Amino acid sequence: MPSDESHGPVPTKPTRRTFLSAATVTAAAAVAAPLAADPARAGGHGADDGPGRPVRPQSPDRELRRLLAEVDQRRIEAIVRRLAAFGTRHTLSSQDDPERGIGAARDWIHQQLQSYVAGSGGRLTVELQSYIQQPASRIPVPTRITNVVATLRGTTSPDRVYVITGHYDSRCTDVMDFTSDAPGADDDASGVAVLMELARVMSTRPMEATVVFAAVAGEEQNLYGSTYLAQQYKAAGTDIQGMFSNDIVGSSRADDGTRDPKSVRLFAEGVPTSETPGQASTRQSVGGENDSSSRQLARFVSDVAENSATGMGVRVVYRRDRYLRGSDHIAFLREGWPAGRFTEPNEDFAHQHQDVRVVDGKQFGDLPEFCDFGYITRVARVNGAVLWSLAQGPGTPKRATIVTTNLTNDTELRWERGTEPDLAGYEVLWRETTAPEWTHAIEVGDVTTTTVNLSKDNVFFGIRAVDRDGHRSPVAFPQPGS
CATH class of the missing domain: 3.40.630.10 (Zn peptidases)
Incomplete structure (x- = not known):
């Protein structure tokens, strides 16, 4: 049975850097503390991994362990x-x-x-x-x-x-x-x-x-x-x-x-x-x-x-x-x-x-x-x-959209903000189109739009919400839009 940390090897990909709009950067800094409280977020990513950190499983909290017992x-x-x-x-x-x-x-x-x-x-x-x-x-x-x-x-x-x-x-x-x-x-x-x-x-x-x-x-x-x-x-x-x-x-x-x-x-x-x-x-x-x-x-x-x-x-x-x-x-x-x-x-x-x-x-x-x-x-x-x-945890993001009305090697994503009182922010997930599971997560903060320096033609994107306790929502797969 897989352990809490096992998601298999992450495929090697060309080195890239994440580009976030000014609004995204500001908001990301504002929620950095609660998001970083999740132990799964430690460590960062290697130079050849692409933007974001490797995706890891969500560990059960203490109350969940008590409930299951x-x-x-x-x-x-x-x-x-x-x-x-x-x-x-x-x-x-x-x-x-x-x-x-x-x-x-x-x-x-x-x-x-x-x-x-x-x-x-x-x-x-x-x-x-x-x-x-x-x-x-x-x-x-x-x-x-x-x-x-x-x-x-x-x-x-x-x-x-x-x-x-x-x-x-x-x-x-x-x-x-x-x-x-x-x-x-x-x-x-x-x-x-x-x-x-x-x-x-x-x-x-x-x-x-x-x-x-x-x-x-x-x-x-x-x-x-x-x-x-x-x-x-x-x-x-x-x-x-x-x-x-x-x-x-x-x-x-x-x-x-x-x-x-x-x-x-x-x-x-x-x-x-x-x-x-x-x-x-x-x-x-x-x-x-x-x-x-x-x-x-x-x-x-x-x-x-x-x-x-x-x-x-x-x-x-x-x-x-x-x-x-x-x-x-x-x-x-x-x-x-x-x-x-x-x-x-x-x-x-x-x-x-x-x-x-x-x-x-x-x-x-x-x-x-x-x-x-x-x-x-x-x-x-x-x-x-x-x-x-x-x-x-927070609900699945709604009205997730990937902007497809312009020709660019960046990818612009939009979604609707959730109403949960303990909502901390959002993560953009991505994977190669041949990968069955999400491989990378990029913390973008409490925003509803972001731009990532990865081509929408080459990878798949998803968006999920994160609360102050580190609980994550299911991923929303963005639909094409303007």
């Missing part, structure tokens, strides 16, 4: 076992049986999340978000779909929102069989356990931005619950700056018996490249094929979550999701928000979506016995590190 494996196991004990949580199963079916699971999740409200200082609220889904794909009759949504309101930037989901519905091999047992321990009681345990430990702490913990329904039928949740946020004009689905995070075991207990996959969608109509003959593609907001969010995850406090590595996969399948993050991608899906590194298909049965003396089915509760706990810590770092 509170994530309790015993509680996670208890949640998975209790959800599996409802027999089936199929979307079409009973809504009013107190012991079996999706209604019983819904009420239990709501009750548990509600029990965390008292310790939140009034910041946590819990609601049942319901609607009637009319007959559609895998829904033969009008059916009530209910999400259980716990919202931890931010203290200083409450309008900036981050969402984590797991789906509490389950299924058999026959997706329309709503009477047979479908314990759904791995798929997806494991993901629900992650969000519930994080809601418990995070609700006791003030968070600067708002974090939503949502147990959604209807995923196995066609992402109905998450689609409704995303649509409600869209209609309300919610500023969602990151979303993660935790779906099948219960085991590191593959169907051939191999294990990878210290790794979790994160699926992150890219974007297509397009040309401005009528200008294809005069202007080359601006790039950005690997720089969607979801890819920048994935880079942020690796930056803050691969460390000793989580005990995990993150394998980012440059795809929307796996073949033939899709999870609840897709509902948020459809609305234009950055989103990704956490899932285990391998899959044991013999124990997924299978009716509970015994073959040759061996029991099959998505049962708690096939879960690795230590693994789920580590996945929860990855999510916790990411959500804490997002919510306690």
